[in-house]
Amino acid sequence: xxxxxxxxxxxxxxxxxxxxxxxxxxxxxxxxxxxxxxxxxxxxxxxxxxxxxxxxxxxxxxxxxxxxxxxxxxxxxxxxxxxxxxxxxxxxxxxxxxxxxxxxxxxxxxxxxxxxxxxxxxxxxxxxxxxxxxxxxxxxxxxxxxxxxxxxxxxxxxxxxxxxxxxxxxxxxxxxxxxxxxxxxxxxxxxxxxxxxxxxxxxxxxxxxxxxxxxxxxxxxxxxxxxxxxxxxxxxxxxxxxxxxxxxxxxxxxxxxxxxxxxxxxxxxxxxxxxxxxxxxxxxxxxxxxxxxxxxxxxxxxxxxxxxx
Amino acid sequence: xxxxxxxxxxxxxxxxxxxxxxxxxxxxxxxxxxxxxxxxxxxxxxxxxxxxxxxxxxxxxxxxxxxxxxxxxxxxxxxxxxxxxxxxxxxxxxxxxxxxxxxxxxxxxxxxxxxxxxxxxxxxxxxxxxxxxxxxxxxxxxxxxxxxxxxxxxxxxxxxxxxxxxxxxxxxxxxxxxxxxxxxxxxxxxxxxxxxxxxxxxxxxxxxxxxxxxxxxxxxxxxxxxxxxxxxxxxxxxxxxxxxxxxxxxxxxxxxxxxxxxxxxxxxxxxxxxxx
Numbered sequence: 001x002x003x004x005x006x007x008x009x010x011x012x013x014x015x016x017x018x019x020x021x022x023x024x025x026x027x028x029x030x031x032x033x034x035x036x037x038x039x040x041x042x043x044x045x046x047x048x049x050x051x052x053x054x055x056x057x058x059x060x061x062x063x064x065x066x067x068x069x070x071x072x073x074x075x076x077x078x079x080x081x082x083x084x085x086x087x088x089x090x091x092x093x094x095x096x097x098x099x100x101x102x103x104x105x106x107x108x109x110x111x112x113x114x115x116x117x118x119x120x121x122x123x124x125x126x127x128x129x130x131x132x133x134x135x136x137x138x139x140x141x142x143x144x145x146x147x148x149x150x151x152x153x154x155x156x157x158x159x160x161x162x163x164x165x166x167x168x169x170x171x172x173x174x175x176x177x178x179x180x181x182x183x184x185x186x187x188x189x190x191x192x193x194x195x196x197x198x199x200x201x202x203x204x205x206x207x208x209x210x211x212x213x214x215x216x217x218x219x220x221x222x223x224x225x226x227x228x229x230x231x232x233x234x235x236x237x238x239x240x241x242x243x244x245x246x247x248x249x250x251x252x253x254x255x256x257x258x259x260x261x262x263x264x265x266x267x268x269x270x271x272x273x274x275x276x277x278x279x280x281x282x283x284x285x286x287x288x289x290x291x292x293x294x295x296x297x298x299x300x301x302x303x304x305x306x307x308x309x
Numbered sequence: 310x311x312x313x314x315x316x317x318x319x320x321x322x323x324x325x326x327x328x329x330x331x332x333x334x335x336x337x338x339x340x341x342x343x344x345x346x347x348x349x350x351x352x353x354x355x356x357x358x359x360x361x362x363x364x365x366x367x368x369x370x371x372x373x374x375x376x377x378x379x380x381x382x383x384x385x386x387x388x389x390x391x392x393x394x395x396x397x398x399x400x401x402x403x404x405x406x407x408x409x410x411x412x413x414x415x416x417x418x419x420x421x422x423x424x425x426x427x428x429x430x431x432x433x434x435x436x437x438x439x440x441x442x443x444x445x446x447x448x449x450x451x452x453x454x455x456x457x458x459x460x461x462x463x464x465x466x467x468x469x470x471x472x473x474x475x476x477x478x479x480x481x482x483x484x485x486x487x488x489x490x491x492x493x494x495x496x497x498x499x500x501x502x503x504x505x506x507x508x509x510x511x512x513x514x515x516x517x518x519x520x521x522x523x524x525x526x527x528x529x530x531x532x533x534x535x536x537x538x539x540x541x542x543x544x545x546x547x548x549x550x551x552x553x554x555x556x557x558x559x560x561x562x563x564x565x566x567x568x569x570x571x572x573x574x575x576x577x578x579x580x581x582x583x584x585x
Binding site: 025282 | 332342396408518
């Protein structure tokens with residue numbers, strides 16, 4: 001009896017040691033590369049800290065950086081632009097759900113199309129940014145050449161008119177992300193039980209009615225996931241405006257929050273102010289992500305109670 | 310009825326084929342433009358009238374491409390390989406070992422990925438600078454070695470489908486957890502691990518923001534940064550073929566890898582998303 005409990009404790013201790021041995025490295029990574037930087041960033045945002053100086057010697061300025069930030073029109077402009085880009089999210093959702101439905105009909109050629117539509121997803125944003133920059137040029141850009149060939153006399157000045165510049169980035173983001181959303185929607189569609197569709201067929205429902213009343217509602221988790229990841233990715237927009245429009249763009253029309261914090265920190269060396277902007281950005285992203293986890297958890301609990309009854 | 314289905318199939322095929330042109334056109338345009346002489350870029354027509362390889366010679370002469378590719382490989386192959394093994398180990402522990410507080414540890418790791426990179430890049434830069442690492446390749450290697458939380462998350466879900474009895478049987482045979490990890494778990498997760506590893510590899514191959522901040526020694530720049538600099542320089546005098554040659558250099562290796570692994574990558578993305 002005694003040896004048995006002894007053995008049990010022995011194995012439990014062993015399990016604990018092995019368990020922590022396996023997860024130790026990721027935990028160290030989290031502490032070194034996330035937790036410590038995060039604490040530094042919070043502290044730094046309350047100081048006047050010139051980049052390159054020791055953070056411990058930086059002067060404490062209280063909430064000054066945040067006050068300056070909220071009084072900087074360029075900050076609000078950058079935040080406004082960052083959220084404007086997110087118009088691409090609903091456009092991408094509508095397109096990808098249509099394409100997913102068309103690529104999930106059980107025909108032979110579908111796999112080829114899935115591979116083709118997914119190609120932009122894996123390509124380098126740097127390379128693609130330069131391609132789009134050139135394709136949307138006003139003089140000799142292919143896009144306007146095609147628009148003129150279609151009979152549009154005065155195609156937009158994509159690269160220089162502040163009303164159009166953001167659309168170049170939005171079009172590129174939708175094009176680049178479409179394949180990924182399509183694949184996730186197809187996966188979601190394959191998870192929907194056939195019985196729903198069979199029942200609808202017996203009731204004589206049209207294809208469109210079935211799509212609207214069964215497919216779209218049951219794909220809500222995927223849609224929700226795509227919206228949230230879209231917002232998180234969009235909030236970090238940096239490379240596209242930087243490379244297509246060298247950052248600010250005409251009348252600051254393509255300027256984003258990450259460019260604002262990058263320039264202030266690494267160009268003007270105002271790391272305290274940059275940290276304040278970084279923290280606000282982090283808080284926005286954190287709230288959105290936490291909201292997703294909350295909703296997801298609620299949905300799962302709801303589904304559990306449904307299946308239990 | 311059958312006729313109607315044929316008509317629908319044809320219409321859908323045409324619609325998807327038109328979409329495919331939009332998806333691939335930028336790449337095709339890029340490749341053909343890179344072979345045009347500079348004066349020909351305003352001429353109509355997709356194909357070059359004369360094939361001109363000077364843009365590639367120029368890019369070869371002007372930037373240390375081989376060095377850039379070797380740097381990129383250094384940042385994306387060994388760290389992703391080691392990081393994947395670390396992630397698989399952690400996923401195994403979270404899925405199959407009962408240790409105290411594992412759910413809390415898992416949640417804390419997940420909370421870590423809610424913090425976007427731009428929010429912590431300033432202090433990371435300062436840390437690497439104080440460790441005298443800005444002249445070295447380490448800032449792009451070290452963070453990957455500690456694993457990838459999203460990968461841990463997906464592999465853990467994958468491992469949940471493997472019955473515990475497999476582990477129990479191995480334990481009775483006298484295996485310790487490390488034996489189980491490398492003799493049973495690693496072979497089991499290899500397909501999922503490879504697919505996620507390839508995606509991670511592609512992501513780190515395409516990385517741009519982190520290297521522009523952390524790599525201050527030109528010798529250690531990855532090829533994305535080299536090409537971006539080359540392209541920005543020729544953007545001023547609108548030497549489009551050279552810019553496109555630069556983009557070709559960046560894209561071709563990834564497209565080849567994608568061509569080899571495409572079925573696997575797409576199936577893995579679909580598989581992991583169903584389990585969400």
